[in-house]
Amino acid sequence: MDENDALKISRLVALKVKEAILSVPAEKRGQFFARGKSGVTKLIDKVAEDAALEVLMKEKLRVLSEECGFVGEGDIFVALDPLDGTFNAVRGIPFYSVSLCFSDSEKLKDAFFGYVFNLANGDEYYANENAFKNGQRIISSSEEDFGKMNAIIYYPTKVLPFKRIRIYGSAALETCLVADGSFNCFVDLRGMLRIFDVAAGIYIAERAGAVALDENGNGLGNKKFDLSERLNVVLANSRICRRLLELVL
């Protein structure tokens, strides 16, 4: 399987997840379904995961997903988030996504393809060697002046020097907003992110020129596709990423 196969599979997953979500009446989107591997599952999460896995289980893939852990057999590992931004999706706020990261091992450093799709408006981000938004090559920002930076931060706990702070509620999409230069950084040091939340977006952002560090200033390459691991992420251009970590810690 190469990145072209991964793109085809990802697009089919996005289409099927979108159709599945649209099939859920608005008033039922917030209903609970059951308790999953990662906490309480809403009906809409379950519907999205079922749709994604129906596509992925036809391939030789070992898929890590929020609700069911690892499923399938194969040499290629996939970190799947069938619906990132459930809170927005339930309320009709148009910022929620499906994301997939394909890797040759269970480690992020062996990833070779990342895909994030905004289910509300159809924006598509992916990266193979390079990164793209809606088919156009994207590169991340080179801004080094904190005072000119647009920042996404979960959550600010002191006065910060940035020009603008936003929190949209889908880490997969928000890391892509760093990839395409719309934002200068993404920070989440709450110890709550899971690998499937950010694997695809971080892969895309790094292919667009950004760098992701953990709370100790180390790269995320050794992070494993694993439901139990929680991540801290500072994502920005390489010249400011360490200074940014010091600033927000």
Added chain:
Amino acid sequence: MDENDALKISRLVALKVKEAILSVPAEKRGQFFARGKSGVTKLIDKVAEDAALEVLMKEKLRVLSEECGFVGEGDIFVALDPLDGTFNAVRGIPFYSVSLCFSDSEKLKDAFFGYVFNLANGDEYYANENAFKNGQRIISSSEEDFGKMNAIIYYPTKVLPFKRIRIYGSAALETCLVADGSFNCFVDLRGMLRIFDVAAGIYIAERAGAVALDENGNGLGNKKFDLSERLNVVLANSRICRRLLELVL
């Protein structure tokens, strides 16, 4: 003019502004146009305002707008924000709006109609005596437990007890998210809001059952349609609004 006339006019404004924005190629949306009454104007702001005023100037209205101050003659005052969330609009993030607040005087307490339209996905909020989203009656939340609250705050500067914090970048739409119960509060104490940013959304949220206070705990009824005035706003249900103000100050 009654609230039915105001609704018709507002819908025509929304339609014309949407058409005008779609006519601007994506790569030109971020271009600067000129320096206006409230700072630098982007081309997309100018295009939106022209489209809105073309509709409004056919009516007997006195319109306060960001780029040009007061224009027109009439007994009815309108606070217009032709494009709230320019940053999002320029980047294709689907959360930006047009908003109009109609009042019998230049004070917010004499408002009789508020209208907010998400230009990206077509969600429509308005209030006459009651408040509506896409034609359905809405009411704001009655949550009193900070730990269960979803909060919109510009910007957190300390650890806060809320369940979830979001910052989407259009105060007009965000106050409507309080109106429909998607969020439990909206807070902006930076002293940066202008009346046209929040007049319509606050009117809608109050008609949905919420209460808006300034930084001193006073209602906003005496706030004037005036470009120079800057507002602080805490919007939530009446039972927690004062406690919320103490918490975030």
